[in-house]
Each structure stands twice: as structure tokens, then as C-alpha cells.
Amino acid sequence: MARLIRTEKEVEGRFEEVWIVVEEDPLEQWPEGPLSVVGRDAPRQDGSLRVRGEARYTADIKLPGMLHAAVLRSPHAHARVQRIDLAPALALPGVRAAIGPGEANGLEEEAGWAGAPVAAVAADTFAQARAAVEAVDVEWEELEVVLDPEDAVRRGLVTGEARRSERGDVDRAFAEADVIVEGTYRTQTVLHNSLETHQAICEWQGDTLHVYISTQYIWGIRQEVAETLGMPEDKVRVVCEFMGGGFGAKNSPDEYTFAAAELARRTGRPVRCALTRHEEHTSAGNRNSTIQRLRAAARSDGTILALEGEFFNSVGWSGWSSPTEGPMRALYACDNVRTVTHAAKLNAPPMKAFRAPGFAEGTFGLECLIEDLAARLEIDPLELRRSNYAESNEGTPYSSKNLEECYRLAEPHWERRHEVRARSDAVWKRGVGMASQIWYGGGGPPSYAWVRLGSDGRATVITAMQDIGTGTRTAMAQIAAEELRVPLEKVDVVLGDSARGPYASISAGSSTTPSMGPAVRAAAADAREQIEDIAEQRGLPKNTPVEEVVGLLEEAQILGKGARGPNPTGMSVLTFGVHVVEVAVDVETGEVRVERVAAIHDVGRIINPLGASSQVEGGVIQGIGHTLSEERLLDPETGRVLTTSLDAYRMPTIADVPEIVCEFVDKPDEHLTNLGSKGLGEPPIVPIAAAIANAIRDATGAEVHELPISREEMLRALEAAKEKERRGAPAAV
């Protein structure tokens, strides 16, 4: 039965109070451990489609008569359009329509960063559209460019008020401490670089707008497009069957969708607007850079007395201020914590959520600081982390927390440090480091699924969710197969189309499995109960196989429906983990090699261990790029992006990937839904940077304070460590 509740909704660490209708979740959780299908390795159901090139991504869709759009972008980091003339573009061959500032959402007169969208053109070919964009005549008034975040905050140039939090008496705790450590940590701007660039195709059929889009949130696109265009939501159909990655940057429609919709309306033809790789680097979002000034106070027995942090988020021209202070507030038991987080408004490309926004950055600073504290206290870093274990989230009980178990699983990996260090030689120094992980990932209502069974004994799960490439189809099929007690190969999953299924969750904030999984199980249970009912009426034994019962149906079908129940009230639903990393550092050339990563995570019940380990590997590899080689650079004079290509912006190659050992606590969260599963998309990127930095420190004594740990930063830190040693203070090896 449905009921109305007031609940706190969380996405990517942003909370809001909302009234929602939720349905009861009366199903009991399955017993712990691997079941018949759930908890066992299942290869991706769509794997062969993808590798054979048969999966149809948005980039593959070619509609009859489709036009191609290109976007005119500001060459200036801050400027206003004084005059714009689209006529020269319209006069070029193949050009069908052109729109300027104010004619589609996102096209604006004031450009707040180099790459801001200003106008758009649709033509028969993409090359014609590009040539036409070049021909648009614009007179710009150039405005002041602000790129320094601390300068911006001083001058009050912010995207919002500073966020402050305080508990206990921080000043007194620092005054009474035996040991105080402090440090300034910086993290860089990095790019999502999804394989498939941001893109949409819009087509009008009567008064209905069909939007084919590479997105993480089909229903969010539907809502935002309908609201912006003043249409009923049911007149907007959104389709995304396969997508080539999002990582947080594809939660909203943005200018490319609105431009395509308007150009399609004007021309009466389908219009595709796809960003180029260059635009992907200038105008599609990023993980913002941060500056973190941190302090910690402790007693000599290792008790953390106080933590304090001032954080600067370089949000860019727009966007939101991610919870960089989150790990400092939540990871350790500490009575006295004070944080302030500034949101600098700069003439730089706007941030977008990027895999654990704020926490990936904040964990680097905090966990390097804790390592520093361990060195000062001469306490084993694992021991220090254990002795400051948080038993509640600032007083709120956890729905489940098995970080202690993660630490126990980490022990054998941590023990390897003696043997790893012993393999050092004069040039290559080896060491082991660790860092803990905390993040959200509980998902929430609403989300719905249907299950249909026919007399052929096959089941189809229907829900208008998206699979952003994480193996969602397979996990949902496993849950349905388990509940229906049918083999996995008898379950199909239909998703990716708002016209072909009920509302489904956003795939962000590690929420897909914990939001959708319980709804799919509930729908399958509804179907199973109907089947048992039929069996009973036919006088068949209760355990009669499903195929046998539905075999009696002829044209009739069993239709089950399910909804995601509420999250537990008065509890914090969080994910936990720890990484133990082994590195080798060439102390003469500053080369850093990550040789082994043990990634241990507590995310409740694991649905598909094979898919889960893929998620962890992906997070670790993306995190290695964040830690060692990736950085988006701006020209300090013009504010333009300099790293616009994949040779200037360096992501890890397969040769950079170390041995990755994945382990899961795999214990259902008894308070969370009928599954007890949390999300795993983001946790594996959270601790990797700090764990690498701490391993470098273990290997060499060098303290790195900046990401990426380029050769420049590594050689600087090695030199500083040598200098420290020369001055007599022993480097912390």
C-alpha cells in the first residue's frame, strides 16, 4: 500500500527534504551469502552486443532526414555579445536553420567561460554546420576574467554562501592537544572523458518530442525538457538504450539538447547535436579543483581530538559546491570538527558531478593528513584509523557499517609492506600505503519495475531506467531470476525508454542498484505470488517449477509490479572501504608505478561479484589517472582550455593498470530495503589517491601535497624530503 512520507533525499551528498509517496516493502531479505543466481558471477547479458558493435548507442542513431547541429562557443573567458549576425551562416550551403542567444535554453549573451554556448546551426552535414558556425559574425564586449579561487572568494565572487559546520569546541581541543599536524593540499581539475561525447537527437512527431540522448537520468531529462519547453511531461519521450559512460556529467539535458529541439522545431527535421572531443574538454563539465587547508589535533595515545578544514572549491562559472569537507566530518570519531567550504565563481568551465564529487578530493587531503599524524605519533597507520573508529554518524546510527571488517580483510595486504619495502634498491623505492573510504550510496524511492511472464516461461523485466554501462541489465535480471526461481537466461530486461516502462531512478550517487534492485525484486515477487496462486488453484504442489505453471497460460500473461520502499528513518546509509596500495618510485627520475591495489569495500549485499569487481577496477583505474597523470589546464591569460585533445590530456593506458585485488564484505544491510544492497559506482575512486600518496611516503619519505603527482610534484617532494633529512629531522620512513 502506498503512503505519503516526508523524507530526506540524497544525491551525490546533496540533501533535500521532500514529500514522496512510497510503497511498503514487506518482503523479507534473502539470507546472507550467495544464492542460486544472486551473489554469483554472471557475465554481462549485453556483452556480446557491445563487443560486436551491435549495441545501438545514441551516437549510432541515424534518423531519416536527420540534420547535424554545431554550436558556436565563446572564444573569450568572459564577454558579452554586443551584436550577432546569423545571416552569413544561413547563406552557406546546406544550412537549414540558425539560432542565437535566448533562442534555446543554454545559449546566452553573457559568456562566463571560454567554450560557453552562444548560438547553434543545423545543416545537412556536420562539416557544413561547423563551417556555418565559423561564419557567424559576433561583436564581443570583453569583460574581466577571474581565475584565482582565493582571489575570487576574497572579492565575494562566489556561486553561493560558504558552507560552515561546527561541532564541539575546536579551539580548546587544539589548545589541549599533544600533537598538531597541518597541511595544504591541492587537487586539480579533471575531465570525465566518457567514450561517447554528450549528445542528443531531437525529433518532433506532432506535438510529441522524441529525445534520443546519452544520459544518466531518463526521467530527469523528460522533466527538465518538458518544464523548459512548457510541455506536458508525457509529450516528451526520452530514449537511451546504451550509453558510453557518464561519470556524473550526463545528469541534465544542457544546451546541446535544447538547441537540437529548437532547430528540429524550426526545420521540421530530426536534428542531432553531438559534442566533439574538443568540446567535451571545454564545455561538458569537470571535477573542479580544490585547495584544502587542514589541521588535526591528537593526544599522544592516538585519539583524534579535533579536525579543522578550510576548503576552496573552484566551481567555475556555474555548478554546485561539492562536499569536499564531507570525509573530514564523517570518517572518524571526533568530537570537535569545524569546516568552511567556499564556492569560487570563476571564468572557467562549470563543474559537474564526477564520481564521488567532493569525497574523492576531500579524502586525498584528509587521509594524507592522518598519515602525517600517524608518522608524528609513531603509531601504525592502520592502528590509528582503527582507534578512531566512528560508531555513529554525528549521533545518527548507521543502517550498517562494516569498516572494521574491511580493516580486518586489509590486514594481510598491509602485512606485505615489510616484504614490499625489502624489495627496494638504490633507485626504486617501494612502499605500501592505505586510505579509508566513506561515501553515500543508499539510493532511495521512488522507482518502479514491472515483470511480465508468458506461457513460454520467459520473464521480462520492464522499467524505464538507463544502464550507464555498469552492467545494470545483468544485475536486474539476476534479481528477477532469483525471486522467480527461473534460470538467468530466461530473463530479459527492457529498459532505456520513458514510453516503455515506469519511472526509474537517476544513475548517479551510486544509486542504481540500491534504488532499482528492490523495485525489480518486488515486481518479481508480485508475479511469483500470482503464479503460486494459480498453481494452488490447479492443485499443483507449491514448489512446481514456474515454467510448468505458466505453460498453462496460453495467451494469458502474469504481470507483476513493484516499487522501491522507503529508506530506514533516523539512520545514515553509507558505504565504507579501504584501499591498500603498493608503489615503486624511481627516486632519481620521479617515476611512480602503482604495482598492486587491494580494494576492499562494504556495500551491503553483492548482486553480481563479477560486475562488482569490474566497477571497482574501473574506479581504481580512473582514480590512478586522477592521482598521477590527468590534469585539465587553462591558459592563465585567456582562461581557455589548453588540454583539448587526448594527447594533451593523459588518461591511464592499460600499461598503467596494476594488479587489482577486489574484496567485498558482502553482508546485507539489514535495515535497507528487501535487498540490503548499496551502490558501488563511486566508492572505489574515493580512497585511491590518498592510498597512493601514502604508499609513496612509505617508500621514500616524500610528502606529496598536490594532485596529480606528476614528475614535477614527485621530484619536488623528494627534494624537500632530502632537505628535511639534511636539516636533521628524520624523514618519516
Added chain:
Amino acid sequence: MELLRPSSVEELDGGVPVHGGTEVVPLLREGLLAAETLVDVRGLVPRGTRDGVIGAGTTLAELEVDPSIPSALREACRLAASPQLRNMGSLGGNLLQATRCWYWRLGYPCRLHGGDRCHARDGEHREHAIFANGFCASAHPSDVAAALVALGARLRTNRRELAIEELYRLPDEDDRRTTTLEDGELILEVELPSVQASVYLKAMDRRRWSFPQVGVAAARVGSETRIALAGVAPIPWRIESAEDLDKVTPLPRTEWKVPLAQALVRRALAAVD
């Protein structure tokens, strides 16, 4: 655009020569190179190795597994680019690569583009030069060129024979080019002297598919030990000895390349000793 496929060097008449296309095609796509006519020179440039003479049309992939060539060249090929690019890219084309300087690539009106300032010097220059960077701070990207300079290679073109060092020139106020190759001139063959020992060491910011932050080639040729560097000057840069690294003129954010170059030169010299 037209594509010509002449059957002899004599038929060459203008146009932009293209061999593997790994350099020319991206430059055309980015609008950094304008061409009405492309000339496919694969039929004109010799391919393969014999008696210490390497056809300039030999691919990097062929050279990286060729036991008859010195290890500095083999390593320089193996550590360059990606397998796909090495399958296409030719030895001659590799020597003529344009810089990866982002200001040049993005079309800033810099000195290499005929402008009146070097944007990198005042701007973002962490990947740039530590030698000869007063006029233009770009860094030469070719691993193979540094290896050939250290090896003392000679080039034969359709017009002349020259030492590889004569192929390169520093850009200046009057002439912004970084090579001396004339219009219509094609590199046909590369001749290597007999070498006792050679090595190429390369620092990258990831394990593969990266241009050199610093590349160091060293070769023992007769009684002489020759050292050349990639990624440190607008052209491949020869130094006489390790002490020459004291004469660097790094920019604020390229200072880190100096200890890196020193370490690699030390190792390279030890390897050929």
C-alpha cells in the same frame, strides 16, 4: 582536396607529401596545415633496411623489431606513440613532426605561427624547453630524431645528403621553420655509421603512448660518445657531455626537467660505457 600518387620522384610537383598520415591528417583536421593537394609518397620512398641504410618509408613498427639496427633507434621506436600509430608512421615522417606545444596546436598567434611572442614563456609551459627557449619555448617531440642525432645518422634526400643535425634549425625572427627541408624535398634514406653501443631512455607521464618529457639517446661511435635529447628544446638537442646540462635556461615550470635529464644522461652514459 585531391590526392596524387606519383610513380617517380621526378613527377613530384608541389602538394603536401603524406606517408603514414599519422602526422599530416591530424594537422589538416585541426586546420594547422592547409593543402589543396596531398601527395602519397609511399611509392617513392624506400622501405626496409639493408647494410646500415634504412629506407625512410620503413614504419616504426618494423624498426622496433629489427635486430640489425642499433638499440637506441629500436628503443626510440618501441617507446613512441601506440602500436596503431607505429604501424602507420614512417621513419621519415617521424623526423618531421611538429611540436606538441598546446599554444601552437590551438593556433595561438605565437612565433612559430609567425606572431611576435611565445605564449608558453609567459603562460602554461610545464612541458616545454630547457634549452634554446628564448625565442620559442616549444619542445621537440621526436624520440627517433634524438636517437638518430646520437647515432650520427646521415640523410639522403632527393636533392642532397646531410647530417641529421643539419635537418634541424632553431626558429628565429627571420625564419620560423624548425627544419631545413625545402619544398619538394623528400627524405629517402637514413644511413647509420657502425655503432659499438647505444641506448635510448625516455621519461613519460604514463607508461605508454606519451611524448617524451625528456628522452635521452647515447651512442658510442668509434672513440666518441654522442648524447642527444628529445623534449628539451625546439629541435632535437645534442649535448657534448653531461656537464652541458649546467648550461640550461629553464623556465619556472620546466626546472623539474633538469634533474630528470641529468639522471637519464647519467644512466645512458653508464649503459653505453
